[in-house]
Amino acid sequence: MTKVLILSDSHGLTDELSEIKARHQVDYRIHCGDSELDIDAGSLEGFYKVAGNCDFDNRYPGEQVLELGGLKFLVVHGHLHKVNHGLMTLSLRAKEVNADVICFGHTHQAGVVSEGEQLFINPGSILQPRGNIKEKTYAILTWNSIDDLTVKFYKLNGEPYEALGYSTK
Template identity: 55%
Template sequence: MNSVVIVSDSHGLTNELLEIKERHDPTYFIHCGDSELHPDSKELGGYIKVGGNCDFDPQFPDDQIVQVGDLTFYVTHGHLYNVKMNLMKLAYRAEEVQANVVCFGHSHVAGAEKIDQQLFINPGSIRMPRNRPDKTYAIVTWNTKEDISVTFYNTNGEVVEDMTYHTEL
């Protein structure tokens, strides 16, 4: 089974990023930006990472494309695509790079939804969540494109039950 841990908008937190890495053993870790840490910090070690609007080091890329098993992940923060307005610009970009799964942050609003044949995942924020009290991150797991699950966790490692999402691509 493939799995990817997705974190975003940690805004300077360090212990939480280390705890998440110790707690899980996925195929990959992804950080969708606004870590406010140095790209080479130990806390971001092992994460595929992008820069957000609060990350000023030019070593952070604006986006990354990662192949994990049979899925292509597009990772960006979201501020360059106006994700607080809607996902249209982000969807166009994800289609251009032929991504199956789109990981982004910026809004601090956790959620997962399928639009056409793409799965959009915003893990929320592990520091300053919006629209709910839980400080969250997400884990996407799959064996095949026909059986994909997104599970949200709080910073204590507990499943946020009402946010679990299942789909097929």
């Protein structure tokens, strides 16, 4: 079983990042941007990371295409793909790189959507949720195969966030 921790929009938080990392035993970690930290900040160690619209360290890549545990991931922040207005632009980019899983942030709204062969995961924000999402959240994706994916959301304190989730089981 492979597990990946996914978070976004931490906006300067460091202790909370370290606590979340220590709390979960995972194979991979992804930060979808707007950490507002230098790319080599200790609390971001071990994360695949991308630039958000509030990240000013020019060493951040704009996107990452990753092969993790047999799945292909596209990781972006989302501001350049207009995710506030839908997933079409992001979906087209994901198709270009043949991504199975698309991780993004920017909206500060936790959610997961399956469209065709693509699974979109927005872990929300661990600092400032928006819209009708009131909890500070992050996500963990677990899988044995592409036909056996489970996304679980967690509150900042580590408690499960039961209102959202996804499973192909």
